[in-house]
Amino acid sequence: MLYLSLIAGRLGKAVLVLLAILVFNFFLIHAAPGDPALVMAGEAGSTDAEFIADLRERFGLDQPLPVQLWHYISGVLTLDFGYSYRQQMPVLDLILDRLPATLLLTGAAFIISLSLGVLAGALAAMRAGKPSGSLIMGLALLFYATPLYWVAMMSVLLFSVWLEWLPAYGFSTVGANYTGLAHVGDVALHLILPALTLGLFFMAIYTRMTRTSMLSVAQQDFVRTARAKGVAPGVIQRRHILRNALLPIITLAGLQAGQMVGGAVLTETVFAWPGIGRLMYDALMQRDYNLLLGVFFFSALLVIVFNMITDVIYRLADPRIRGAA
Amino acid sequence: MKNPIASLGLGGLLLTLLSLSPGASGSSASSDGDGAQPHSGGEVNIAIQPEPPSLMLPLVQNNPVQLIGGNIFESLLRYSTDLEPMPQLAKSWEIGDDGLTYTFHLYDNVVWHDGEPFSAEDVVFSVGFMTEVEPQARETMSHVERIETPDANTVVFHLKQPYPAFIMAFEVGSMPMVPKHIYEGTDYHNNPANAHPIGTGPFEFERWDRGSVIVLSKNEDYYQEGLPYLDTLYWHVIPDAASRAAAYENGTLDVLPAGSVENFDLERLADLPGSCITNQGSEMFNPFAMLWLNNREGPMSDVRFRKAVMYALDRQFANDVLWNGLGRIPAGPFSSKLPEHDDSIEAYPHDPEQARALLDEMGYNGEQIRLLPLPYGETWARWSEAVRQNLEDAGINVTTEATDVAGWNQAISQWDYDIAFTYLYQYSDPSIGISRTYNSDNIARGSPWNNVEGYRNERVDELFAAAAVEADPEARQQLYSEVQQILHEEVPLAWLLEMPQPVIHGCDVHNLITTGIGISDGFKNAWIESGD
């Protein structure tokens, strides 16, 4: 009951934040030079003022900004995200079309980075001061310091062009028309490079964080208690140190799962991944206001959802929070 | 008077996709003539960038739409690489001796993709459709007094006065045929059929996975026996140029339309085994790169400054380094491709000393000049860096103001720039592609495609006006020569390059380019060797 009301409270707040983001972005976007009519007219090479005026009228861009905002917001409140000026399709359809790809990419990157990162970090913590531990940390630092897009470029060069092991871009093999398992395998193959590229940076973060966290937990009194009980070192690491060390990582993971959506813009561009990050970039360049706002809305929604999931997981993981609720 | 094709032309600005060869022909021919026999079957993979907003060519005419839409839609005619009219939906045509009647005889076995028969009524409807939605078509068709359809397969246009360029008006991008039975009486922009366009072309729309691929499949009921050869066309959406190059390299892609890879990559990709490059297929458009110089204000209003800019530019370097030496340096405002080009005009040489001297003479006080690059990829970015360096070497202080496409459009159309990159299509006639840039009655805020530099010269206005209606070729040439001499002397803007538009494709793809608009005219005649 308390749980439910808590979630209801969070939802209420989330709706407010989302609305605020929409309004903020609305004005931000309209502050940009040019508008969709001008872009489309420019593309079409049309010189006719009537043509541009016609476009503006068709898009409702001839109305005062507050009126446009009001239309937009009242639309969103009824889950109508409007029409993409450029793609001439409902924004919601466009986004829902692209969302699964982004979720797949970020989800895979997230799982890879979190699992490998925590594993590496735990190993590094247990081998702290030894060469193997330093090696892991050195690698983590290297991954952390390397620009994401650079890794992407280099890995396409290496794995797709030179070694020809993996596809260079795209979501699946075009024209192959795989079905069932073959399709899944095909997508998975395409997923490897972008997911690794996107995950590498975050993996480095988790590695560093896990190690730091474990080393600091290792200093705590209850670890000493466990040692005094005669618990085997491996069990201490796992049951006592790692478990407690994971708490701050859960928080971080929640924050970063959301940020991955933003980070995906670069990855999606280099790997031609048909996700919402690229949709955003294109919409921005084309001043496709409705679409851009829609993408912002959904990526913010993702952040909020991830945060809530994090909260729930944190509650499950930490009895103290559960108790305080 | 403007050809509707002009509307397409500047769409090329988005990312040059159309091909046109200004003189230099490709290193290897892609078309017929290598002896192999066409055969049916197979698929071709083509890069498409950016992803088109729609495939409804009659409503949206930017480059990616036309690249794909040219396969779905057709017009009455096509035009050879020598710009001669060829049959398309019209199997033959006659022009009255008075130049006032144009009679088209249509194929009688044409059906729309949905199975409905195509008839002369559709032609009349399409003309009405296009004049309603497209300003350029409006202008072209303003010469038409009335249209008659004596029978289902004949259309007759009666013009108000002679207008020789009318025969050039039936290119697929300017006058695509629209199915009357679907669009009549509907809100064209919101017709559900826009998502699944219906044409008469050799390929039908099959599938569009947004962000990934657009698939067209063979029109089995095509009215020309045996055509098309190919079964399927895959248009791959790959936003990154390097990824497109990689995809071509590993064999995923068969065709890279002009502009889909950066110029730096051209030579390498063309040199790959089994790779061919061609410069043909953009004869109809004739793209011409230049710098707008804002004649209204600051140093640019002084002709000495504008000349100094011409002297400062190292155009040879740009052509060699950025355009693989495939372009051609223009002497004046007319592309050397045009017959009206005056060969006696000499290009301004690269001479920074001369530029400096002119700047000293005019008393240029070192004021900052804003340079607006064209936001269409790396080649243009590099070019603007080179130009900035050229100008600085001549003593002009330059700051670059980068924008995205929308910002560029805004700045140009609001005249908020000092020097700006652009390129325009000159087409097949100066009255279509060139005069619009210099005519003073074409100065109007709000469009990036008119006389945005603000140049005014009554004599030039007169000459252009007279030349456009001059029937006698010699007299016409005289008028155009005078215009060229005046403009060359007054330098209203800086002429950079007659741009090459090379297409790279696997040599196993044959008959790729058969007309003056190249790939945009569709894969009707193309076939692939392996045919797998």
Next chain:
Amino acid sequence: MSETLLHIERLALSLPEGGERLYAVENIDYHLDSGEILCVVGESGSGKSMTANAIMRLLPRGVNVAQGRALFAGRDLLRMSEEEHRALRGRHIGMIFQEPMTALNPLLRIGDQLAEVFEAHGLLSTGERRQRSLALLEEVRLPDPAAALRAYPFELSGGQRQRVMIAMALALEPQLLVADEPTTALDVTTQAQILGLIRDLQKRRGMAVMLITHDFGVVAEVADRVCVMREGRIVEMGTAAEVLDNPRDAYTRALIEAIPGDAVAPPREVADSVPLLSVTGLDKVYRTGGGWFKEKREVVALEGIAFSLGRGETIGVVGESGSGKSTLGRCLVGLNRPDSGEIRLDDVDLRALAGRELREHRRRIQMIFQDPYASLNPRTRVGMAIAQGPIANGVPRAQALARARELLATVGLEGSAAERFPHEFSGGQRQRIGIARALALDPELIIADEAVSALDVSIQAQILALLDRLKKELSLSLLFITHDLRVAAQICDRLIVMQKGQIVEQGSAEQVFNSPQHAYTRELLAAIPGRRRPAATPVVEEDQP
């Protein structure tokens, strides 16, 4: 019955280079017989815990065994393999620690943590482990042991957790129990219970206990034998009776004498009849949570508090943690805002004032804080720390700094201390600085909140003496908040006993000690460790550092 269980021979533990001394402990030599309680006593830094840590192999990084042996049932604990040692830990040697709040894994249920002891040594089946755990919790007298098994540590109080720790340490019936300051973090009544429990279990099981403490009261309560340490060396060892009654070493003597006795200081002159401070009807409720969807929680911190304090008088406020005594102090100085009630200073109702006027009067009440480490800004020079108050009240900077130097001298520090940073001083010295800061605004009333409880006994005595002197010299009034009745007894004229936010008893110190009226007061008094022993008269003079 007494066979030697643990024998430590010439043990020396080296400290990392660059420290203040070379060895943490040196030349340690003692033995522990089964069935006896050995108390290792010393002040902080004496190295009293180090030996135990060495035995348990829990030495901090950088501290190493330099020489010596620790024989447990004939085997050297310091040299056996880690595996062998691990088999002993928990099974033959149990250990409990000072801080029960952090010594249990917050994410595991009590039952799992208990069962882990058996699991670590591969004993019993899962069901049996549970049964034994339950029995153990019963044995340490935890209320509702079944519920406790399912509970997480945060759901238990400090005393309950310490009982769990004891149960855990005793689970496998070890021959030796090492208890490192097991009661220091606990309230006095809880402390008494835990000590009783340890004593009781030790008797029943006949195990040996090494109890490490700084409190001679605790020693008096439970020790069979005593080992006194100072600066890493043993200064005195003997039976409890010998050492307590007849300390041979001067340091031991000083320590024992420094324990505030439980006798009341000689009755002082009756204080000014005109009260400086009078408090009536003070209420304070802490509210947490709240907001749209959260449940509110209310904790009553103060309820109907009323008392008055005369000029030059010292009142002690005693009570256990959570009794509201600190809240009272904070309300008086204005750090907390009471919900209702009156605080009158010389007939001025502080609660009715605001702005400049309030500041003017606030100045008259100053505070000395508990933690000498937290009460000074580590990045502010000592002189500035003292001068900041006067400067904020408009005294010119130079003048305030000069005055700060004088005040440092007043509290027994050199004037040059003004130029240094707090971390260059010891805890006792810092507390003197804190006092100097409180004096800088020439207050009439000083509130000392647990001002000596973080200090070693010998230092405690010095600070108490200093306060006493200052009070007389500067005719200050003092409100002395403490959980330690022995300390209160030493310095206070009158006592206020608080429980759960209410005053349960107040009266002269003598009265409260000798004839406590309220049951809670009696309980508190009874819980004072070592109270049976006749107290030594406080003779410590304040020594100048």
Next chain:
Amino acid sequence: MSFWHRFARNRGALLGVFILTFFILLALLAPFLYPDSPWRMVQRPFLAPGEVEGFPLGTDAMGRDVAAGLAHGAWVSLLVGLISTLAAMLIGVPLGALAGYFGGRVDDVLMRFTEFFQTIPNFALAIVLVAILQPSITTIILAIAIVSWPPVARLVRGEFLSLKQREYVEAARLVGQGHVAIIVRQILPNALSPVIVLASLMIATAILLESALSFMGLGDPDLMSWGYMIGAARTVMRQAWWLSVIPGVAILLTVLALNLVGDGLDDALNPQLARQR
């Protein structure tokens, strides 16, 4: 033990300082080492490193000296990193300080505000900001600052929340110091250590962010930065791999060095604080 002593004990941190010093010197000396504009086309394009004397790192696609670009780029990258971090601090520190110090409603409002910025994916926001304001060094710095201040605010708030409970802060309140004095003199100096550590890492992140923006074509077109060099080299990666590798390695080393220094600062600053608590 002094700060420097502790810092110097960390070999990684020393290495970081060494690398960083190298790049800072390179940046400072760039106008003297390469007085000409790094944009000047001075030789044949695509010279490999060492191919022609005087061009140790070769030339780029336009025949510009890569070494000159690297030196001038060091200046831009470090400047962007430093100033945008400073700007983020200027937003984040006061907001975090006010939220943490006053708590309650102020905290609520300021934290909602912070959350708001954290809810928008930050790279996306940076792209939008730069695209909308049009790319220039100022807008890039502004955009980086706007997307990177929230963690600062959160950190500072956390520090303030815990430090304001410190007895010395209460003591300052008792002796009558005002809010401003307490925030600035009592709490802020003690909250600064973790902020400094965070700042060193943020400089690194800012450099990465700038390079990513440049890579997307949103860099300042008049300034030669490392990110620009990689972005420009992307299209010629196959012809001249070194053009993307050289600035890539420069970014990598700088970010690495900043992280090492950050770790060193963390080691050196925070134990001291822990001991003083």
